Amino acid sequence: MRAWLVIVPVVLVTLVGLPFQWLSVALGLPTRRTIPMLYHRIVLALVGVRVRAVGAPAPARPLLLVANHSSWLDIPVLGSRLPLCFVAKSEVARWPGIGLLARLQRTIFVDRTSRTATGRVAGEMAARMGDGDPVVLFAEGTSSDGNRVLPFRSALIGAARQSLGDEDGSAATIQPLAIAYVGLSGLPLGRAGRPRLAWYGDMDLAPHLMEVLRRGGVEVELRFGAPLAAGGRKVAAQEAEKSVRTMLAQALTGRPG
Template sequence: MRPLLVLVPVVLITLAGIPAQWLAVKLNLGARRWIPVLYHRAVLALVGVTVRVNGAPAAERPLMILSNHVSWLDICVLGSRFPLCFVAKSEVAGWPGIGLLAKLQRTIFVDRQARAATGRVSEAIAARLGDGDPVVLFAEGTSSDGNRVLPFRSALVGAARPSAEGRPATLQPLAIAYVAQGGMPLGRARRPLVAWYGDMDLAPHLMEVLRRGGIEVELSFGAPIAGADRKAATGRAEAATRAMVAEALNPRPA
């Protein structure tokens, strides 16, 4: 019964928000950045997700955030904090319903199998960064089981270029860790109840998350990273994210 009680208001909010966001994007209104934030906050409240935040997004612009990736919930968790844009695999654009929402979020889609597309995507990311929008890149290129951080890829990090005024782009590591559900810590064995990865089907996983609710997630923003070498900067971001995830999943006793 709980999934139905959650899904109905989520669908109603979605149907109300789609035309408002479509109009805001079409007319290039400032609301196009904040409507998704309010939408994601409402969805998290209905699903029963509590977000704890350590640190804050850097104030400097252009800003690219390099994050690990655990679940489809990551989109709502991050999107509920502040206005931003995501980079997603091209297949997402064709998913029923979700593809439309992603487009209205002004997501940048990338075909990771087509090397020739990397340049075009980098230009799109650079343009979005130049407009002042923070861009979130799930640098692992896929989602994990939530217990570890996969190696970060540096291919698209080069899109974080200096602004038109010559301000250097800022890279910031971010860690997402799902730490509890129903008031009980999520250990290694139970974390896949929230994590969505591998060949998991979305619909059953979605219904299970809605049925259980009570999810606690910790976001940790790391120190901004300077340096023009994208591979070195990506490596530093990966190390920082890995350390923050480990700290969130295995906190030291007070």
């Protein structure tokens, strides 16, 4: 019952917001950035998700946020905090409904089967960042169970820097970001329970979505790390992974940053 009490208003809010966001994107209006942020905040309130942040996004631009990834909830959680763009696999663009929402969020899609995709995607990332939009890169290239950080891939980090004319990282700011699911229904979320919120592997989206909507009471902690020092793409990926891994462990164990 609770799931449908959430789904119906979310669908109504979506239908009301779609034409305004479509027009904003088509005309390049400033509201193309603010409408998604308002939408994500409404969705989180309806689903029952509380977000707290430790630290803050770096004020410098261009800004690339390099984060871990464990759930579809990561999108509204991050989208509710500041105007930004995501990098997602090309398959997402073909998902019914979700693909349309992703395009209206101005998501950058990457075809992981194409050898020439990295340069094109990096160019799009550079254009967005150059226009003042922070870009979120889920650097693992997939999602995990929420208890760990998978190895970061360096290709897009390096290509984005190079496309900005920034091979040594002196112009673009790269900031690590950890997303931690720490509570559910008013109780701390332990290692065994965290995969209930994670969407990974070959899990079907619809059953997982309904289960989260039935429960509500999700608590998420975002930890923003210090921007990385200048360096090559492999060094940047390694340092970002190390920072995110440390911050995730701190968040999951309740330790201060």
